[in-house]
Amino acid sequence: MRPETESDLRAVDVTKRYPGFSLEGVTLEIPRGFVVGLVGQNGAGKTTLMRALLGSVRVDAGHVELFGQDLCALGDPQRAALRARVGYVGAICSYPPTMTVAQVAHMSALAFPRFDREVFEGLCRRLGLTGGGKGSRSVKELSRGMGMKLQLCCAMAAGSDLLVLDEPTSGLDPIVRDEVLDVIRVWMEAEGRSALISSHITSDLEKIADYVVMLDGGRVALSCARDVIDDEMGIAHLRGAELERVLSEGRVAAPGEARVLKRDLSFELLVSDRTAFARAYPDYVCDRATIDDVMALMIKGEVR
Numbered sequence: 001m002r003p004e005t006e007s008d009l010r011a012v013d014v015t016k017r018y019p020g021f022s023l024e025g026v027t028l029e030i031p032r033g034f035v036v037g038l039v040g041q042n043g044a045g046k047t048t049l050m051r052a053l054l055g056s057v058r059v060d061a062g063h064v065e066l067f068g069q070d071l072c073a074l075g076d077p078q079r080a081a082l083r084a085r086v087g088y089v090g091a092i093c094s095y096p097p098t099m100t101v102a103q104v105a106h107m108s109a110l111a112f113p114r115f116d117r118e119v120f121e122g123l124c125r126r127l128g129l130t131g132g133g134k135g136s137r138s139v140k141e142l143s144r145g146m147g148m149k150l151q152l153c154c155a156m157a158a159g160s161d162l163l164v165l166d167e168p169t170s171g172l173d174p175i176v177r178d179e180v181l182d183v184i185r186v187w188m189e190a191e192g193r194s195a196l197i198s199s200h201i202t203s204d205l206e207k208i209a210d211y212v213v214m215l216d217g218g219r220v221a222l223s224c225a226r227d228v229i230d231d232e233m234g235i236a237h238l239r240g241a242e243l244e245r246v247l248s249e250g251r252v253a254a255p256g257e258a259r260v261l262k263r264d265l266s267f268e269l270l271v272s273d274r275t276a277f278a279r280a281y282p283d284y285v286c287d288r289a290t291i292d293d294v295m296a297l298m299i300k301g302e303v304r
Protein backbone atom coordinates (compact mmCIF):
# COMPACT_ATOMS: atom_id res chain seq x y z
CA MET A 1 0.00 0.00 0.00
CA ARG A 2 1.47 3.42 -0.93
CA PRO A 3 5.00 2.94 0.44
CA GLU A 4 5.73 6.60 -0.43
CA THR A 5 3.12 7.81 2.11
CA GLU A 6 3.70 7.98 5.84
CA SER A 7 1.57 5.45 7.70
CA ASP A 8 -0.37 6.15 10.88
CA LEU A 9 -0.51 2.45 11.53
CA ARG A 10 1.58 -0.41 10.23
CA ALA A 11 1.03 -4.01 11.25
CA VAL A 12 3.55 -6.61 10.22
CA ASP A 13 2.85 -10.36 10.41
CA VAL A 14 0.43 -9.94 13.29
CA THR A 15 -0.63 -13.29 14.71
CA LYS A 16 -3.14 -13.89 17.48
CA ARG A 17 -4.17 -17.45 18.34
CA TYR A 18 -7.35 -18.43 20.16
CA PRO A 19 -8.50 -22.03 20.57
CA GLY A 20 -10.28 -22.72 17.29
CA PHE A 21 -9.28 -19.49 15.53
CA SER A 22 -6.15 -17.66 14.64
CA LEU A 23 -5.30 -14.43 12.98
CA GLU A 24 -2.27 -15.46 10.95
CA GLY A 25 0.52 -13.16 9.74
CA VAL A 26 -1.63 -10.14 8.99
CA THR A 27 0.24 -7.26 7.38
CA LEU A 28 -1.63 -4.01 6.88
CA GLU A 29 -1.01 -0.28 6.58
CA ILE A 30 -3.17 2.74 7.16
CA PRO A 31 -1.54 5.53 5.14
CA ARG A 32 -1.95 9.00 6.64
CA GLY A 33 -4.88 10.84 5.11
CA PHE A 34 -6.66 7.72 3.84
CA VAL A 35 -9.53 5.44 4.76
CA VAL A 36 -8.93 1.68 4.82
CA GLY A 37 -12.02 -0.53 4.63
CA LEU A 38 -11.82 -3.91 6.35
CA VAL A 39 -14.15 -6.61 5.04
CA GLY A 40 -14.68 -10.31 5.64
CA GLN A 41 -17.34 -12.80 6.59
CA ASN A 42 -18.63 -13.21 10.16
CA GLY A 43 -15.80 -14.60 12.25
CA ALA A 44 -13.07 -13.70 9.72
CA GLY A 45 -11.19 -11.88 12.48
CA LYS A 46 -11.93 -8.17 11.85
CA THR A 47 -12.66 -7.24 15.46
CA THR A 48 -9.75 -9.37 16.71
CA LEU A 49 -7.46 -7.59 14.25
CA MET A 50 -8.68 -4.15 15.33
CA ARG A 51 -8.16 -5.05 18.99
CA ALA A 52 -4.69 -6.40 18.23
CA LEU A 53 -3.81 -3.22 16.34
CA LEU A 54 -4.85 -1.10 19.30
CA GLY A 55 -2.97 -3.24 21.81
CA SER A 56 -6.22 -4.33 23.54
CA VAL A 57 -5.21 -7.95 22.98
CA ARG A 58 -1.64 -9.16 23.24
CA VAL A 59 -0.39 -10.55 19.92
CA ASP A 60 1.46 -13.88 19.76
CA ALA A 61 3.77 -12.75 16.96
CA GLY A 62 4.40 -9.79 14.68
CA HIS A 63 4.44 -6.14 15.60
CA VAL A 64 2.37 -2.98 15.31
CA GLU A 65 3.69 0.52 14.72
CA LEU A 66 1.34 3.31 15.70
CA PHE A 67 2.30 6.77 14.41
CA GLY A 68 5.74 5.40 13.59
CA GLN A 69 6.44 3.84 17.01
CA ASP A 70 6.60 0.14 17.81
CA LEU A 71 3.86 -0.45 20.42
CA CYS A 72 5.68 -3.46 21.95
CA ALA A 73 8.86 -1.44 22.54
CA LEU A 74 7.06 1.26 24.54
CA GLY A 75 6.37 1.49 28.25
CA ASP A 76 2.77 1.76 29.47
CA PRO A 77 2.64 5.61 29.71
CA GLN A 78 4.03 6.13 26.19
CA ARG A 79 1.73 3.45 24.80
CA ALA A 80 -1.25 5.08 26.49
CA ALA A 81 -0.27 8.48 25.07
CA LEU A 82 -0.15 7.09 21.53
CA ARG A 83 -3.35 5.14 22.07
CA ALA A 84 -5.08 8.39 23.16
CA ARG A 85 -4.59 9.68 19.60
CA VAL A 86 -6.80 6.87 18.30
CA GLY A 87 -10.58 7.06 18.50
CA TYR A 88 -12.11 3.60 18.71
CA VAL A 89 -15.80 3.10 18.12
CA GLY A 90 -17.26 -0.37 18.66
CA ALA A 91 -20.58 -1.71 17.46
CA ILE A 92 -22.15 -1.36 20.92
CA CYS A 93 -22.48 1.99 22.69
CA SER A 94 -20.47 1.45 25.85
CA TYR A 95 -21.31 4.58 27.86
CA PRO A 96 -23.13 4.14 31.17
CA PRO A 97 -26.83 3.91 30.24
CA THR A 98 -28.04 6.51 32.72
CA MET A 99 -25.61 9.24 31.59
CA THR A 100 -27.00 12.10 29.53
CA VAL A 101 -25.32 13.26 26.32
CA ALA A 102 -24.02 16.29 28.23
CA GLN A 103 -22.57 14.04 30.96
CA VAL A 104 -20.88 11.84 28.35
CA ALA A 105 -19.24 15.00 26.99
CA HIS A 106 -18.13 15.98 30.48
CA MET A 107 -16.66 12.49 31.12
CA SER A 108 -14.90 12.52 27.72
CA ALA A 109 -13.40 15.95 28.43
CA LEU A 110 -11.91 14.57 31.65
CA ALA A 111 -10.60 11.44 29.92
CA PHE A 112 -9.15 13.09 26.80
CA PRO A 113 -6.96 16.19 27.29
CA ARG A 114 -7.51 17.25 23.66
CA PHE A 115 -11.32 16.93 23.87
CA ASP A 116 -12.91 19.99 22.22
CA ARG A 117 -16.40 20.76 23.51
CA GLU A 118 -17.17 23.18 20.68
CA VAL A 119 -16.36 20.51 18.11
CA PHE A 120 -18.44 17.99 20.08
CA GLU A 121 -21.43 20.31 20.30
CA GLY A 122 -21.19 21.22 16.60
CA LEU A 123 -21.10 17.56 15.63
CA CYS A 124 -24.00 16.70 17.96
CA ARG A 125 -26.14 19.49 16.52
CA ARG A 126 -25.28 18.43 12.99
CA LEU A 127 -26.24 14.84 13.70
CA GLY A 128 -29.43 15.75 15.54
CA LEU A 129 -28.22 14.47 18.92
CA THR A 130 -28.81 17.78 20.66
CA GLY A 131 -31.03 20.81 20.18
CA GLY A 132 -34.65 21.14 21.33
CA GLY A 133 -33.79 19.66 24.76
CA LYS A 134 -32.41 16.45 23.23
CA GLY A 135 -29.08 16.88 25.08
CA SER A 136 -30.79 15.89 28.32
CA ARG A 137 -31.63 12.41 27.01
CA SER A 138 -29.81 9.53 28.62
CA VAL A 139 -27.77 6.95 26.72
CA LYS A 140 -30.43 4.29 27.34
CA GLU A 141 -33.01 6.49 25.61
CA LEU A 142 -30.94 6.74 22.42
CA SER A 143 -31.68 4.56 19.41
CA ARG A 144 -28.88 2.36 18.08
CA GLY A 145 -28.11 4.94 15.38
CA MET A 146 -28.05 7.76 17.94
CA GLY A 147 -25.69 5.72 20.15
CA MET A 148 -23.34 5.22 17.22
CA LYS A 149 -23.47 8.92 16.39
CA LEU A 150 -22.70 9.82 20.01
CA GLN A 151 -19.64 7.54 20.04
CA LEU A 152 -18.46 9.05 16.76
CA CYS A 153 -18.92 12.62 18.05
CA CYS A 154 -16.85 11.77 21.14
CA ALA A 155 -14.10 10.05 19.15
CA MET A 156 -13.88 12.94 16.69
CA ALA A 157 -14.01 15.69 19.33
CA ALA A 158 -11.31 13.92 21.37
CA GLY A 159 -8.69 15.17 18.92
CA SER A 160 -8.09 11.72 17.41
CA ASP A 161 -5.69 11.47 14.50
CA LEU A 162 -6.84 7.97 13.60
CA LEU A 163 -10.33 6.52 13.86
CA VAL A 164 -10.83 2.77 14.20
CA LEU A 165 -14.50 2.08 13.58
CA ASP A 166 -15.91 -1.42 14.02
CA GLU A 167 -19.04 -1.64 11.87
CA PRO A 168 -20.10 1.99 12.39
CA THR A 169 -23.10 1.73 10.06
CA SER A 170 -24.40 -1.70 11.07
CA GLY A 171 -28.09 -1.72 11.93
CA LEU A 172 -28.63 1.86 10.75
CA ASP A 173 -31.17 2.91 8.14
CA PRO A 174 -29.78 4.14 4.80
CA ILE A 175 -30.37 7.81 5.61
CA VAL A 176 -28.59 7.65 8.96
CA ARG A 177 -25.81 5.56 7.35
CA ASP A 178 -25.26 8.33 4.82
CA GLU A 179 -25.22 10.93 7.60
CA VAL A 180 -22.59 8.92 9.48
CA LEU A 181 -20.48 8.55 6.32
CA ASP A 182 -20.81 12.30 5.68
CA VAL A 183 -19.56 13.13 9.15
CA ILE A 184 -16.59 10.79 8.70
CA ARG A 185 -15.88 12.40 5.32
CA VAL A 186 -15.95 15.91 6.82
CA TRP A 187 -13.70 14.76 9.67
CA MET A 188 -11.26 13.31 7.11
CA GLU A 189 -11.02 16.69 5.34
CA ALA A 190 -8.65 18.03 8.00
CA GLU A 191 -5.09 17.19 7.10
CA GLY A 192 -3.34 14.17 8.53
CA ARG A 193 -6.34 12.11 9.59
CA SER A 194 -6.89 8.45 8.78
CA ALA A 195 -9.44 5.77 9.45
CA LEU A 196 -9.82 2.01 9.54
CA ILE A 197 -13.45 1.02 9.09
CA SER A 198 -14.83 -2.51 9.18
CA SER A 199 -18.19 -3.19 7.62
CA HIS A 200 -20.42 -5.86 6.16
CA ILE A 201 -22.16 -3.12 4.18
CA THR A 202 -19.64 -2.98 1.39
CA SER A 203 -21.64 -0.33 -0.50
CA ASP A 204 -20.77 2.03 2.39
CA LEU A 205 -17.08 1.25 1.95
CA GLU A 206 -17.43 1.81 -1.78
CA LYS A 207 -18.47 5.36 -0.89
CA ILE A 208 -15.67 6.14 1.53
CA ALA A 209 -12.71 3.71 1.50
CA ASP A 210 -9.50 4.44 -0.40
CA TYR A 211 -8.14 0.94 0.25
CA VAL A 212 -9.77 -2.39 0.89
CA VAL A 213 -8.37 -5.20 3.03
CA MET A 214 -10.23 -8.49 2.88
CA LEU A 215 -9.83 -11.04 5.68
CA ASP A 216 -10.71 -14.69 5.25
CA GLY A 217 -10.27 -17.16 8.10
CA GLY A 218 -7.85 -14.83 9.89
CA ARG A 219 -5.64 -14.20 6.85
CA VAL A 220 -5.47 -11.35 4.36
CA ALA A 221 -7.09 -12.61 1.16
CA LEU A 222 -6.75 -9.31 -0.71
CA SER A 223 -5.34 -5.87 -0.04
CA CYS A 224 -5.58 -3.19 -2.72
CA ALA A 225 -6.67 0.34 -3.57
CA ARG A 226 -10.43 0.60 -4.07
CA ASP A 227 -9.76 2.16 -7.47
CA VAL A 228 -8.19 -1.12 -8.53
CA ILE A 229 -11.50 -2.87 -7.86
CA ASP A 230 -13.62 -0.08 -9.40
CA ASP A 231 -11.52 0.70 -12.43
CA GLU A 232 -9.65 -2.48 -13.24
CA MET A 233 -11.23 -5.66 -11.89
CA GLY A 234 -14.12 -7.40 -13.55
CA ILE A 235 -16.38 -10.42 -13.36
CA ALA A 236 -16.62 -12.41 -16.58
CA HIS A 237 -19.82 -14.43 -17.06
CA LEU A 238 -18.92 -17.50 -19.08
CA ARG A 239 -20.41 -20.77 -20.23
CA GLY A 240 -18.46 -23.94 -19.48
CA ALA A 241 -16.67 -24.14 -22.84
CA GLU A 242 -15.86 -20.42 -22.77
CA LEU A 243 -14.39 -20.73 -19.28
CA GLU A 244 -12.23 -23.67 -20.33
CA ARG A 245 -10.99 -21.73 -23.36
CA VAL A 246 -10.10 -18.67 -21.27
CA LEU A 247 -8.35 -20.75 -18.62
CA SER A 248 -6.42 -22.87 -21.13
CA GLU A 249 -5.11 -19.77 -22.92
CA GLY A 250 -3.66 -18.44 -19.64
CA ARG A 251 -4.08 -14.78 -20.63
CA VAL A 252 -6.32 -13.84 -17.69
CA ALA A 253 -4.59 -15.68 -14.87
CA ALA A 254 -1.68 -18.06 -14.51
CA PRO A 255 -2.68 -21.67 -13.82
CA GLY A 256 -3.58 -22.05 -10.15
CA GLU A 257 -4.41 -18.34 -9.78
CA ALA A 258 -7.83 -18.05 -11.40
CA ARG A 259 -10.91 -17.77 -9.16
CA VAL A 260 -14.10 -19.32 -10.50
CA LEU A 261 -17.58 -19.50 -9.01
CA LYS A 262 -20.28 -21.73 -10.46
CA ARG A 263 -23.65 -20.05 -10.81
CA ASP A 264 -26.93 -21.69 -11.94
CA LEU A 265 -26.41 -21.28 -15.67
CA SER A 266 -22.88 -20.02 -16.03
CA PHE A 267 -19.52 -19.46 -14.33
CA GLU A 268 -18.09 -16.27 -12.91
CA LEU A 269 -14.40 -15.65 -13.38
CA LEU A 270 -12.54 -12.93 -11.46
CA VAL A 271 -10.65 -10.78 -13.93
CA SER A 272 -7.86 -8.49 -12.74
CA ASP A 273 -7.89 -6.28 -15.86
CA ARG A 274 -11.30 -6.08 -17.49
CA THR A 275 -10.11 -3.80 -20.32
CA ALA A 276 -7.47 -6.33 -21.34
CA PHE A 277 -10.07 -9.09 -21.02
CA ALA A 278 -12.50 -7.23 -23.28
CA ARG A 279 -9.72 -6.78 -25.84
CA ALA A 280 -8.78 -10.46 -25.73
CA TYR A 281 -12.35 -11.77 -25.62
CA PRO A 282 -14.63 -9.14 -27.18
CA ASP A 283 -17.57 -11.55 -27.41
CA TYR A 284 -17.62 -12.49 -23.73
CA VAL A 285 -19.47 -10.48 -21.09
CA CYS A 286 -17.33 -8.90 -18.37
CA ASP A 287 -18.92 -6.54 -15.83
CA ARG A 288 -17.36 -4.15 -13.38
CA ALA A 289 -16.60 -5.84 -10.06
CA THR A 290 -17.96 -4.67 -6.71
CA ILE A 291 -16.29 -5.39 -3.36
CA ASP A 292 -19.01 -8.03 -2.77
CA ASP A 293 -18.23 -9.72 -6.11
CA VAL A 294 -14.53 -9.83 -5.37
CA MET A 295 -15.18 -11.12 -1.86
CA ALA A 296 -17.44 -13.90 -3.13
CA LEU A 297 -14.85 -15.00 -5.72
CA MET A 298 -11.86 -14.72 -3.37
CA ILE A 299 -13.55 -16.50 -0.48
CA LYS A 300 -15.90 -18.98 -2.12
CA GLY A 301 -14.38 -19.29 -5.57
CA GLU A 302 -12.65 -22.43 -6.77
CA VAL A 303 -8.96 -21.96 -7.53
CA ARG A 304 -8.26 -23.11 -11.10
Ligand SMILES: Nc1ncnc2c1ncn2[C@@H]1O[C@H](COP(=O)(O)OP(=O)(O)OP(=O)(O)O)[C@@H](O)[C@H]1O
Nearest residue numbers: 018019020021040041042043044045046047048049
Ligand atom coordinates in the same frame (compact mmCIF):
# COMPACT_ATOMS: atom_id res chain seq x y z
N1 LIG B 1 -11.46 -13.66 23.49
C1 LIG B 1 -11.64 -14.66 22.63
N2 LIG B 1 -11.44 -15.95 22.98
C2 LIG B 1 -11.59 -16.96 22.10
N3 LIG B 1 -11.97 -16.79 20.82
C3 LIG B 1 -12.21 -15.53 20.41
C4 LIG B 1 -12.06 -14.41 21.28
N4 LIG B 1 -12.35 -13.29 20.57
C5 LIG B 1 -12.68 -13.70 19.33
N5 LIG B 1 -12.59 -15.04 19.24
C6 LIG B 1 -12.86 -15.84 18.04
O1 LIG B 1 -12.16 -15.27 16.97
C7 LIG B 1 -12.90 -15.44 15.77
C8 LIG B 1 -12.98 -14.14 15.03
O2 LIG B 1 -13.84 -13.27 15.75
P1 LIG B 1 -13.98 -11.74 15.36
O3 LIG B 1 -14.98 -11.15 16.31
O4 LIG B 1 -12.66 -11.13 15.31
O5 LIG B 1 -14.59 -11.84 13.89
P2 LIG B 1 -15.27 -10.71 13.02
O6 LIG B 1 -14.70 -10.81 11.65
O7 LIG B 1 -15.17 -9.40 13.70
O8 LIG B 1 -16.76 -11.23 13.01
P3 LIG B 1 -18.17 -10.43 12.84
O9 LIG B 1 -18.19 -9.93 11.43
O10 LIG B 1 -19.17 -11.49 13.10
O11 LIG B 1 -18.17 -9.33 13.87
C9 LIG B 1 -14.25 -16.04 16.15
O12 LIG B 1 -14.23 -17.42 15.88
C10 LIG B 1 -14.32 -15.78 17.64
O13 LIG B 1 -15.05 -16.79 18.29
